[in-house]
Amino acid sequence: MVEIRSEVERILGEIALPDGGTLLSRDMVRALTIEGGAVRFVIEAPSPDIARHMEPMRRAVEQAVSGIAGVSSVSVALTAHGPAEKTPPPSLKFGGHAKPQSQPMNPAGVDRILVVGSGKGGVGKSTVSANLAVALARAGRRVGLLDADIYGPSQPRMMGINKRPASPDGKTIIPLQAHGVTLMSIGFMLEEGKAAVWRGPMLMGAMQQMMTQVEWGELDVLIIDLPPGTGDVQLTLGQKAELTGALIVSTPQDVALLDARKAIDMFQTLKVPILGMIENMSTYICPTCGTEAHLFGHGGVAAEAEKLGVPLLAALPIDLDTRLSGDAGTPIAAGDGPVAQGFAQLADRLIKGGMA
Numbered sequence: 001m002v003e004i005r006s007e008v009e010r011i012l013g014e015i016a017l018p019d020g021g022t023l024l025s026r027d028m029v030r031a032l033t034i035e036g037g038a039v040r041f042v043i044e045a046p047s048p049d050i051a052r053h054m055e056p057m058r059r060a061v062e063q064a065v066s067g068i069a070g071v072s073s074v075s076v077a078l079t080a081h082g083p084a085e086k087t088p089p090p091s092l093k094f095g096g097h098a099k100p101q102s103q104p105m106n107p108a109g110v111d112r113i114l115v116v117g118s119g120k121g122g123v124g125k126s127t128v129s130a131n132l133a134v135a136l137a138r139a140g141r142r143v144g145l146l147d148a149d150i151y152g153p154s155q156p157r158m159m160g161i162n163k164r165p166a167s168p169d170g171k172t173i174i175p176l177q178a179h180g181v182t183l184m185s186i187g188f189m190l191e192e193g194k195a196a197v198w199r200g201p202m203l204m205g206a207m208q209q210m211m212t213q214v215e216w217g218e219l220d221v222l223i224i225d226l227p228p229g230t231g232d233v234q235l236t237l238g239q240k241a242e243l244t245g246a247l248i249v250s251t252p253q254d255v256a257l258l259d260a261r262k263a264i265d266m267f268q269t270l271k272v273p274i275l276g277m278i279e280n281m282s283t284y285i286c287p288t289c290g291t292e293a294h295l296f297g298h299g300g301v302a303a304e305a306e307k308l309g310v311p312l313l314a315a316l317p318i319d320l321d322t323r324l325s326g327d328a329g330t331p332i333a334a335g336d337g338p339v340a341q342g343f344a345q346l347a348d349r350l351i352k353g354g355m356a
Contacts, residue, residue: 004034005142007068008041015061023061030079030166030174033109033217037072039065042174044079044166051080079166079174105208105240107216110144112244112356114223114275115237117267119259121152121228124280125249127326128316129225130158131333135340135347136221136356137180138333144175144182144222146210148233150203153187155225160329164188165214173214179334184214203232211241221356228259230266238270245275245355247313252279252300260301264308275355276313277305278346283317314346 013024023029023043032041043058045051055078062076106113116132118125126149133145147155156162159178165188166174175184186206216222221244227233237243246267250260260277267274279301284293295318305312322339325332333343350356 004037004039004068004070005032008032008034008039008065011061011064011068015057015064027161027177029177031215031217033215035109035218037070038075039068039071039073040075040077042077042079042166042168044174046080048080051078054078077168079168104242105211105237106242107144107211107214107219107222109218110216110222111219112221113241114221114244114350114356115226115234115246115272116223116249117226117234117246117263118228118249118256119230119261119263120256123249123251123256123260124316125228126154126158126225127322127331128247128249128278128280129223130155130326131322131331131343132346132350133181133223134179134331134333135343136223136350138344139347139351141220141347141351141356142182142218143180144184144216144219146214146222146224147183147185147187148207148210148224148237149227150186150206150233151227153185155183155185156187157329158326158331159183162188171213173209175214175216179331182216182219184210184216186210204236207233207236208240230262234263234266235270238267238272243272245273247275248277249280250277250301250304251281251296252294252298253296254300256296257300257304260304274308274310275350275353276311277301277308278313279315281318282315285317285319287320313349314342316342316346 009024012029013022015023017026028044030042030044043054045054058076058078062074065071066074116125116129129145133143137143145155147153161176161178161183165176175182176188177183224237248260248264250256264274281296284295302312317339319339322332332339347356
């Protein structure tokens with residue numbers, strides 16, 4: 001399957017568009033799934049007018065992919081991001097109350113679900129989530145990233161993409177793609193600068209939609225960037241979904257560890273395995289003199305992990321490039337350098353441990 005996927009991506013990366021770029025470089029491919037020898041994906045044109053002229057290209061892509069060894073069937077749909085001239089797009093309502101369900105709230109085709117949590121905000125949990133997702137994708141894993149921080153979604157900015165996902169029928173949501181990661185965030189569904197003024201039941205409904213209505217496709221791992229604290233989102237996922245485990249992010253300082261312990265206690269109460277802890281902002285290297293400083297203390301997360309009997313998965317530094325990369329929409333794990341190598345080592349450890 002890996003070979004088929006790489007061949008499909010190669011073909012998509014070679015199909016040139018009339019106005020420059022390729023289907024892959026222009027981020028026009030959605031919901032690529034491979035089940036056995038069956039290949040399915042969607043080509044999303046920037047507008048209905050452009051889509052009308054892309055049918056010959058759709059047929060050419062379908063024919064090229066069908067020639068890949070091991071492919072038994074190919075289905076390529078053509079859609080458009082913008083509304084049609086006369087036919088309004090399907091109405092996609094978001095954030096309603098959750099609906100009763102008898103099965104776990106797990107997306108079909110997703111092997112593992114990792115939640116990244118912290119007891120308090122400001123410890124870099126979203127930065128770790130984004131960079132871990134990119135590092136796993138660079139390591140060859142099929143990765144999804146769900147931004148579940150409903151009130152403060154930051155993944156659209158950190159992953160460098162912010163447009164409304166398509167919906168072919170008003171129910172199914174086609175996620176976006178960035179840096180090799182399949183991505184969904186409440187931030188895509190709201191106008192920039194608008195707040196989600198929702199009570200708990202609407203939060204639960206939004207989480208149910210993002211878990212079950214999004215076409216995640218076949219994924220090795222779905223990473224969920226949780227909001228800080230121990231609120232409705234964490235409870236909904238812990239009770240309604242079968243989670244592989246939780247990664248706890250904290251800085252070494254005592255005030256962060258106090259809240260991290262509460263997050264750990266919550267996951268243990270919900271019977272969600274704690275897979276390990278990640279110490280963020282562990283050290284600071286002065287760019288001028290090279291002196292190493294521990295701005296938030298030293299060794300606190302390692303001691304907490306030892307006390308819990310879980311591994312310390314990584315100790316990540318604080319540096320300016322990480323912040324600049326996140327603000328620019330290209331996570332630092334997408335490049336090279338010491339911090340990118342740190343995230344690559346974290347990804348490798350999770351993969352070898354069977355966690356991702």
